[in-house]
Amino acid sequence: MPLFDVNSAYTDAVTAVFSSTIAAKAWFATAAVVLAVVQVLTASRMWGKLLRVVPLSFPVAKQIHRWSGRLAFVCTLPVFFHCVFILGFQTPDARVAIHAVAGTVVYGVLAAKLLMIRRKGFPHWALPLAGGTLAALLGVLWLTSSLWYFTNVRFGF
Amino acid sequence: MRRWLQPLVVLVCVSGAVFALAQARLFAPAAVATAGPVALGDVYQGETVFQQTCAACHGAAGAGGGIGPRLQSSGITPATIQARIRAGAGAMPPALVSGRAEADIVAYVASIAAP
Numbered sequence: 001m002p003l004f005d006v007n008s009a010y011t012d013a014v015t016a017v018f019s020s021t022i023a024a025k026a027w028f029a030t031a032a033v034v035l036a037v038v039q040v041l042t043a044s045r046m047w048g049k050l051l052r053v054v055p056l057s058f059p060v061a062k063q064i065h066r067w068s069g070r071l072a073f074v075c076t077l078p079v080f081f082h083c084v085f086i087l088g089f090q091t092p093d094a095r096v097a098i099h100a101v102a103g104t105v106v107y108g109v110l111a112a113k114l115l116m117i118r119r120k121g122f123p124h125w126a127l128p129l130a131g132g133t134l135a136a137l138l139g140v141l142w143l144t145s146s147l148w149y150f151t152n153v154r155f156g157f
Numbered sequence: 158m159r160r161w162l163q164p165l166v167v168l169v170c171v172s173g174a175v176f177a178l179a180q181a182r183l184f185a186p187a188a189v190a191t192a193g194p195v196a197l198g199d200v201y202q203g204e205t206v207f208q209q210t211c212a213a214c215h216g217a218a219g220a221g222g223g224i225g226p227r228l229q230s231s232g233i234t235p236a237t238i239q240a241r242i243r244a245g246a247g248a249m250p251p252a253l254v255s256g257r258a259e260a261d262i263v264a265y266v267a268s269i270a271a272p
Contacts, residue, residue, distance in 0.1 A: 006184050007200075011268075019217040022205050081184075084175060086201050088182035104179065108172030112164035121160055130164075153208045154217060 010081065018157050025082050026146040027157065028075050033142040035072035036135045039065060043131055072138075073110070080107070099144035106137045195235040196260045203265030206258050214249065219269045224248055233270045238263045 011021055018024035042065035045054040054061065083103055091097040113130035116122050185199070208217065214225030221227030225247070233241075242259055245251035254262055 010184075015218065019220070020204050020208060021201065022208060023217075082201075084179045085182065085184040088185060089176060089179035100179070104176045105168070105172045107175055108168040108170075111171045112168040115164050115167050119160070119163065149208075153205070154212060156217060 007086070010086075014078070021082060022149060022153070023157060025079050026149040028079050029142050029146045032072045032075040032079070033138050033146075035068045035075065036138045038068040039072065039131070040135050042068065043128070047128060076106075095144050095148060099141060102137050102140045102144070106134070106141065109134045109137060195239050195263060197235060197264040197267065198257060198260030198262075200261075200264045200268050203258075203261030203263070206254060206262050207265050210253055210258075211262065219266060228266055229269050231270045233266065235263050235267045238266045238270070 014021045014024040018027065041050065041054050042056070042061045044050040045056055045061040046058060046065060056064070089100050089104065091100060109130065113127070113134055116127055116130055185201075204218075207215075207219070211225070212218070212223075214223040215228050216222040216225075219228030219231075221229070239259065241249070242254060242262065243252055245253075
């Protein structure tokens with residue numbers, strides 16, 4: 001399939017729902033960040049923190065944590081496609097440069113975190129540190145893209 | 158120490174792969190194409206500039222609804238788009254954008270104007 005057709009198919013699919021591909025990117029990233037907040041809250045509950053804020057049993061918190069993580073990952077995929085395969089690594093100004101660097105390492109941090117879950121023997125603070133770093137990176141990515149779009153371009157689908 | 162090596166290697170390898178893909182921009186539109194004498198920039202960059210600069214009058218994605226005309230499916234040619242941007246039209250002042258941003262917007266508007 002020629003590259004042009006990939007672009008057209010992507011643009012057509014996205015603009016069937018959203019006004020533009022950029023708007024779609026902003027909203028998918030927003031969904032991912034909301035789910036990242038769920039991730040932080042349920043992870044805190046699993047580690048025995050925020051028991052009053054998140055009144056869930058451990059198994060329920062664990063399931064919500066897993067599924068919100070999977071869903072957040074899925075939400076990042078169209079953003080990943082647009083940012084990496086179409087826009088690429090750019091540094092025209094500080095906002096975009098910070099976004100590009102954070103976006104470059106976010107999947108690396110995710111992969112490292114998933115590896116740490118599978119492998120035992122890390123200090124007790126390692127996993128929260130990795131998860132917190134991942135959530136913080138998603139926050140930075142959202143602040144430097146979606147928030148900028150909503151406040152400087154337009155707030156809408 | 159060796160325990161930490163695996164996550165670090167994974168972090169570096171995955172980040173490096175993402176960086177390489179981002180540098181390659183496999184599905185990026187042609188950097189600058191031409192439609193006759195008119196330079197066309199990057200459609201996706203043009204989309205952002207359009208939403209920021211033009212959408213207030215021409216509507217989101219050029220769908221109309223503001224004081225500017227609807228651009229979607231209007232059939233307007235790249236040469237006309239460029240001329241309107243440079244000279245202005247109606248309430249639109251001349252040269253709202255120029256240079257690379259102009260080429261990007263021309264590419265984007267041409268992409269949505271196709272009937």
